[in-house]
Amino acid sequence: MKRKKGRVAREREDVRPEGRVSAIVFVPVLDQKPSRDARTRGHEPVSRPPQARLDEAVGLAFAIHLDVVASGLVPVPHPKPATLFGTGKVEELAGLVRAEGAELVIVDHPLTPVQQRNLERAWDAKVLDRTGLILEIFGERARTREGRLQVELAHLVYQKSRLVRSWTHLERQRGGFGFLGGPGETQIETDRRLLSERIIVIRKELEQVRRTRALHRKSRQRVPYPAVALVGYTNAGKSTLFNTLTAADVVAEDILFATLDPTIRALRLPGGSKAVLSDTVGFISDLPTTLVAAFRATLEEVQQADLILHVRDIADEATASQRADVNAVLADLGIDADAEPDRALEVWNKADLLDAAEQGSTANEADRHDAVLVSAITGEGLDVLLAEIEHRLNRRRQTVEITLQPQEGALSNWIHENCEVVTRTALGDGMTSLRVRVAPEKRDKLARLAGAARLQASTE
Structure with a gap:
């Protein structure tokens, strides 16, 4: 050895x-x-x-x-x-x-x-x-x-599967959750039936959590701001980046799995538009399948995201294998990051740990891979990242202009609830000109409600 x-x-x-x-x-x-x-x-x-x-x-x-x-x-x-x-x-x-x-x-x-x-x-x-x-x-x-x-x-x-007696002088099960004295320790004599019953109860409670999260997500979609999710290998700097971008105070430490519980905050983009940014649990190689299944409700935030930011610790010598591990977990969630380049953006973090020569060569490599080199600590590259996020989100949304009459309050309410209003200009006589961004799935309904002829494409 x-x-x-x-x-x-x-x-x-x-x-x-x-x-x-x-x-x-x-x-x-x-x-x-x-x-x-x-x-x-x-x-x-x-x-x-x-x-x-x-x-x-x-x-x-x-x-x-x-x-x-x-x-x-x-x-x-x-x-x-x-x-x-x-x-x-x-x-x-x-x-x-x-x-x-x-x-x-x-x-x-x-x-x-x-x-x-x-x-x-x-x-x-x-x-x-x-x-x-x-x-x-x-x-x-x-x-x-x-x-x-x-x-x-x-x-x-x-x-x-581990209800076996190995420490006969102990009345508690070895290892597992709580071996250091935390909650969840189970007596060896507890049989599989009791474990199975508890598993059923927890799965029912998590199903309720999933439904509640779906309702919250549906509420956010009514705003509606596009959703951006951070994913990456554990300790890649996701929470630090999240805090820097949103001025949040999520726990960010230089230890593995510092963040488990998802956090969602508003993200303001350079052009004045907004998005919803979520920080998720870090991935790791050989992540237990039981954990992937258990955290599926949380990872639905990733599945439903309009844009996925894959944060990589570019200073880590194992960054290539970590990328493969993250993409494998995403594949288990039905997301093929390599096949959906418009939906996934790699963020090469920790540029501050590279020397000047390494930063130059890594920046060139990032350009070739349509990635963005940043440092969540120093703020380097974050303006480029925000601009790229806005560009990719807007690429799938159409910007149109429409003039509303004073009596069209219902249409105005629908637009504000389902589209992102970029600018609002009063024209006099109670009329209002709106420039809005609309998602593809809501474009047809807006055309039906307002009349397709009234929607004018905007060049912004």
């Missing part, structure tokens, strides 16, 4: 809190072929450097304030069904766990219930796989009732 603390551990060692659970992070390195799902969906897998995987795994551990006492890459030439690692490697790692006095071992790879149980017995420590660790983070981060319901649902689905 290549044992090292890694870049993330070294950077955060001086701020590590005291009294935390001591943990070791292992990243198995397998000779993996493209998954069947990836081949079926047509996504070309992008391999991630093992060291980048290790840094991310350690970052996930720090996200719930674990004391990472050691970390390393573990070659796994031939995965074993019982323990994942070979017998000799399991014994070698057990010695490291004992030497470091670790209470928790994180294996950054999916583990079967049997593998998890056997490794806990061999290492005499609690074991969490990647899915369990992400669930822990989500459990700690969720603040709203909706967010906690979504996390609890994902946790229960994950735990349903």
Whole structure:
């Protein structure tokens, strides 16, 4: 095993809190072929450097304030069904766990219930796989009732297959949501029937949340301002960008999954028009399918958006693989970012972390890919980004001019509720000239209500 603390551990060692659970992070390195799902969906897998995987795994551990006492890459030439690692490697790692006095071992790879149980017995420590660790983070981060319901649902689905006794001296289930003492811990004796009943209840509550969110979205559409959604790999700087663009105060920290609960704010564009901007949960490689399903109500904001801003940490050496991971999740939501270039815009963030030469070459590369290079911290490139957002939103909406008579109050109300009024000019005798932007799906109704001959195309 290549044992090292890694870049993330070294950077955060001086701020590590005291009294935390001591943990070791292992990243198995397998000779993996493209998954069947990836081949079926047509996504070309992008391999991630093992060291980048290790840094991310350690970052996930720090996200719930674990004391990472050691970390390393573990070659796994031939995965074993019982323990994942070979017998000799399991014994070698057990010695490291004992030497470091670790209470928790994180294996950054999916583990079967049997593998998890056997490794806990061999290492005499609690074991969490990647899915369990992400669930822990989500459990700690969720603040709203909706967010906690979504996390609890994902946790229960994950735990349903893991009702096995491995820590016989404990009366509580190992790992999973709340292993550090948080809510949701379940006794080992709780049977599958009770779990299933709770899952049904949560799904019903989330369905009500989905209906409520749909009503809110319908209300916003009546305004109607176009919807813009931020997506991206976790810690790409989405919330910082969101705060800068909207003067909001969403939590934005340099940790993975700082934001879970979606936030929506108005966005003012350079030409005076407005849009609705939503900040969403960050994506990550190998995002548990239970979480994708649980957060589907939240991710509907992305599905319904007129424009999707894919925020990338362009200074991260793994940015290409992170892009592939985000696009894979979008594909699961029925969005093909590469096939819908007018609907998806890449925002290459963290330009401030590049030196002058790198900024120049990256800016040229961004131009070739119709992307925008920005820094959410310094504000560099944000004027270009806002102009591009407005350009893309207006490209699918037609701008027309119409003159209203004093008695056409009903038509005036419909226009204000369903179109964006750009300018309003009083002409005298009670008449008013309006220049409005209208979405394609409402253009025909406006023509029917006002009369097609009265609508004059505007060149703005």
